[in-house]
Amino acid sequence: MALDQVRGLGDAVRAAPRPVRPCRRTHSGTRVRQELPVSTPPVIVAGGGPVGLATAFGLARAGVPEVLVIDRDTSVGTSPRAMVYLFPVLEGFDRLGLLDDLKAEAVRGPGVTFLDHETGEHFPQLVDTLEGVVAHPYALHIGQDQVSEILLRRLADFPGVQVRYGTELSGLAQDDDGVSVHLRTTAGEETVRAGWLVGADGAHSTVRRSLGLGFEGFTWPDRFISTNLRYDFTAHGLPIASWRIDQVYGAVIALINDSGLWRFTFREAGDLPDEGLEQRIHEHYATALPGGGDYELVQFAPYRIHQRAATTFRAGRVLLAGDAAHLTNPIGALGLTTGFLDSFVLSEALAAVVTGRADETVLDAYAHARRQVFLDLVSPRATQTKRLVFDTPPGPAKEAALAHLRHLSSDPDARREDQLTMRAMATPSLLGSASGR
Structure with a gap:
């Protein structure tokens, strides 16, 4: 088995294949309704990961009567990926009525602490400075697979939403009136027609490739090894979220859940x-x-890391979100964060178009705004943090960076100002940017 499929001590951890997974089910996976027939949904979402499911939820909650979600994998992925969500994402989940579901299963975090491996010095960047300034002045630690499971449970509230795992998008064609999506399953092939298609199908997006869009940027020469383990880091003086600075021992270390499971991510050639x-x-x-x-x-799982963005996030009746639209290294928890922030504004805008409350130009506004946020804010910040944690040798540049961290640790006002820059990564509602129909 290839190592790009996550392995637990050498064994695959994905669930046994199953051709179709209804979205309405209990947490244990028990089916509580039969599969809906495939009709002509207003929207198809390619990608049954957290961004695709959040987009489907936002569409359904905003009044889109039918949404079809497809994913070629047979179940929610359980690989050790994103797990920390900061206040702009929490605000979005709160607006969708999902925050309490997340908080019930998540560990509440106080922020991150930088550690200099060479000297042992700690530079806490706690978010207590945001008390009274933002609605949710904390981080939530919860695996993205758990977030997906929560979304699946809540999608069961919407009978018009169908989620089909084990269903691969093999091609698409679009015209002025809609998109024809070619699907492949173990039972055969079919073509489904929809008004709109959202590509949230990950870094290797078939949707993006089918559109012939470029994916501009670069791939880092090293790769990350993301591991989940049980080890008592707190007994050795580590807080529940740490970024350890060192060219050899640099690492992202964070508690995932109350069972004592931790994430430890390091890099190798x-x-x-x-x-x-x-x-x-x-x-x-x-x-x-x-x-x-x-x-x-x-x-454990190895990941190549990238800084890339599609040349456009909209091509006719097809829109991109999440890793299908952009990729960043995960230092700073900005990868899935940015994907969710895409989802929140896209689902609102697309629902307004589908239900006749906004003109299609709002989708151009989405494509432009979210691409610029990634290029101007997300990618530069993630790049800077990755270089600090893993790539900065001892010397004046490192000393200057540590002096800045030391200043932020000791000056709550400066730290608050720095943390609030993340708010600009969340695009406000775009509905005012398009005329109603």
Whole structure:
């Protein structure tokens, strides 16, 4: 099995294949209604991950009568990916009525602490400075697979939403009136017609490629190894969210849930083979885990990391969101954060177009605004943070960066101002930017 499928101690952890998964079901997976017939939905969402599901939820909640979500995987992915969500995302989930569901399963975090591995100095960047300034002055730690499961449960409230896993988009064609989407399943092939298509189908987006869109940017020469493990980091003085600065031992370390499961992400050379990765993880742990001691490696996965954006986020009746539209390295929790912020504004705008409350030009506004946010704010910030944590050698540049962190740690006003810059990553409602029909 290829290592791009997440492995837990060498074994695949994905659920056994199943051709169709209804969206209305209990948390345990018990079916509570039969699959809906495929009709002509106003919107098809390609991608049954968190961004696609959040988009479907936002559309349904805003009055779109039918939404079809498709995903070629047979179930929600469980690979160790995004897990921390900051106040702009929490505000969006609050507007959708989903925040309480997340809080019920998440660990509440106080912010992140930078650690200089060489000196042991801590630079806490706590978000208590946002008390009374933003509605949710904290972070939530919860795996993106759990977020997807919550969204699936809540989508069951909307009988017009159908979620079909094990359904691959193999091609598309569009005209002035809609999009024809060609689907492939184990039962055969079919073509489904819709008014609009949202491509939220990830970094290797079939939707984006079918449109012939460029994916401009670069790929980092190294790659990240994301691991989930059980180890008592707090016993060795680490807070529940840390970014450790070092060219060799740089790492992202964060508590995932109350069961004692932690995320530990480090980097290695991008040209190393997949073979032997598990052994290299254990070898890295031997010197990288603070204090040594026993641990349990639960899951791991290697990821190439990129800074890329599609040349446009709209092509006719097709729109892109999340990793299909843009990719960033995950340092700073800005990858899925940006995808959710896409979803919140896109679902509102597209629902208004579908229901006749806004002109299609609002979708051009979406495509422009979200691409500029990524290029001007998200990618530069994530790039700067990645270079600080993993790539900065000892010397004047590192000392200047640490001095800045030291200043933010000791000056609550400066820290608040820095943290509030994230608000600009959330695009306000665009409905005022298009005339009603």
